[in-house]
Amino acid sequence: MEELICMDRSQRLFEDSRKVLVGGVNSPVRAMKPYPFFVERAEGCRLYDADGRSYIDYCLGYGPLILGHANPAVVDAVAAQLEKGTLYGAPTELEIDFARKIAKHVPSAEMVRFVNTGTEATMGAIRLARGVTGKNRFVKFEGAFHGAHDYVLVKAGSGATTQGVPNSAGIPADTTKNTILAPFNDEEAIERIVEEEDDLACIILEPIIGNIGCVMPKPGYLRFLRKITKEHEVLLIFDEVITGFRLGLGGAQGYYGVKPDITTLGKILGGGLPIGCIASTRDVMEHMAPVGEVYQAGTFNGNPLSMTAGLAAIGELERPGVYEALEKTGGYMRKGLRDISEDLGIDTRVYGVASMYQMYFTGEEVTDYQSALRADKELFLRYQQELLKKGVFLPPSQYECNFISTAHREEDIERTLVEMESALRTVL
Known part of the structure; x- marks a missing residue:
């Protein structure tokens, strides 16, 4: 009993949570060692835990909160929408406005289908590509994470790699026989x-792989993918669940000037509430039901709360000077x-663009999954x-990306850099 009294509240909550939640969490990436801190509230760029401690937050919900926590316009x-209802089972004007x-x-x-998660978006996008082309196989890149559905949990990044299960149990071999793996940034492999493949429906990729840290495309690589997929009538899918509205209003495709056939969105799009989105041209999208034969549906698709939060968030991002x-x-x-790395004489590689970044503890360039794995994760x-x-x-x-929000001020970054240097001196 005395030991329990001495423990902080987050540790006690973790012990309680392990009795009713698998591993004490609802997503494996939250299973921090020795135990996670439990959050009570958040505001701006700060989290406040159950013991009253505050943290400058560079996780930001793993990417969605580009405006920071509890942004007043979104809240x-x-x-206001809560007072009007949370779910109708019928269309709303909000869906039109947001689309x-x-x-x-x-x-x-040109047209969109709203879903509820990035997982649903990529699952639907791959199904759509197969329906449009009549072909079955697709390429994903090693280390890329496109959600938790069976077709893409092969050499998956994010929490799958962190937890040591990049290939999940429970997925029959037949399920992934149509999944082709390729190393990122490798033109010859593609x-x-x-x-060689005559049954190839699509290539899906994160334009910047934010699920093995922050692996950037080599100059010209995205244009190479666009050119070769057009030449071979293979659809190109950009999974912009992370990069959408992160690099700019046009996402990575706007930033790099490369337009895919199909785009998936999520995270920032929902303003902090669950959302996913499949987007393409009218010709492609009208292969989906109820117009076409590619079936996709969901009780909470286009729900008014997510539409409202997303509209408010994008409205804030449209303000002049935000992305600059x-x-x-x-x-x-x-x-x-x-x-700091140079001053301390340590081998690191820092990558990123706009408001996303990661620092790898390695002396070699990180260009793909294998080079990311060689960095010192411990x-x-x-x-x-x-x-x-x-x-x-x-x-x-x-193997996760760090994010910055509009709520982070220069003094927050300055304090963070001081603490980062101090932390590095301690652990080296």
Whole structure:
């Protein structure tokens, strides 16, 4: 009993949670060692745990919260919608308004289908590509994470790699026989696949792989993929669940000037509430039911709360200067980390763009899954845990991306860099 009294509240809550939740959490990536801190509230760029400690947050819900926590415009809009109802089972004008907003900003989006998660979006996008082409096989890149459905849980990044299960149990071999793996940034591998495969429906990729940290495409690689898929009549899917509205209003496709055939969106799109989206041209999208024969449905698809939160969030992102400020803040963080590494004489590689970044503990360039795996994940974990003690929260894995929000001020970044240098001196 005395031991329980001495434990902090987060540890006690974790012991309670393990009795009713698998591993004490509802998503494996949250299973921090020795136990996660439990959050009571959040505001701006800060989290506050059950013991009253505060953290500058660079996880931001694993990406959705580009405006920070409890953004007033989003909170007010959702509060007003709550009084009107949460779910109708019938269409709303909100869905039209939001679809138009996406079509305005995302180059590949003429029509959309709203779903509830990134997993649903990528699952539906692959099904749609198969329905459009009449073909079965598809390419995914090693280490990319496209959600938790069976077809893509093969050499998957994010929590799957962090937890040591990039290939999930419970998935029959026949289910993934049509999944072709390729190393990211490798043109020859893709050339070989598209030339040899006559049953290839699509290639799906994160334009920047944010699920093995932050692996950038080599210059020209996205344009190469666009060119070769067009030449071989293979559909190109950009999974922009992370990069959508993160790199700019047009996402990675707007940033790099490469337009895919199909786009999946999520995270930021929902303003902090669950959402996913499949977007493409009218010709492609009208293969979906009720117009076409590719079936996709969901009770909460286009629900008014997510539509409202998303509209409010995108409205805030449309304000002049928002992305320029995020780029400046992100650049300040990346430069600070590189300078600290140089001053301390340690081998790191810092990658990122706009308001996303990651630092790998390695002396080699990280260009794909295998080079990411060779980075020192144990050193990163010690570094992350030391930062927690100092009031800075990074995702607890080198295979996740760190994010910056509009709520982060220069003084937050400055304090963070001081704590990062201190943490590095402690763990090295």
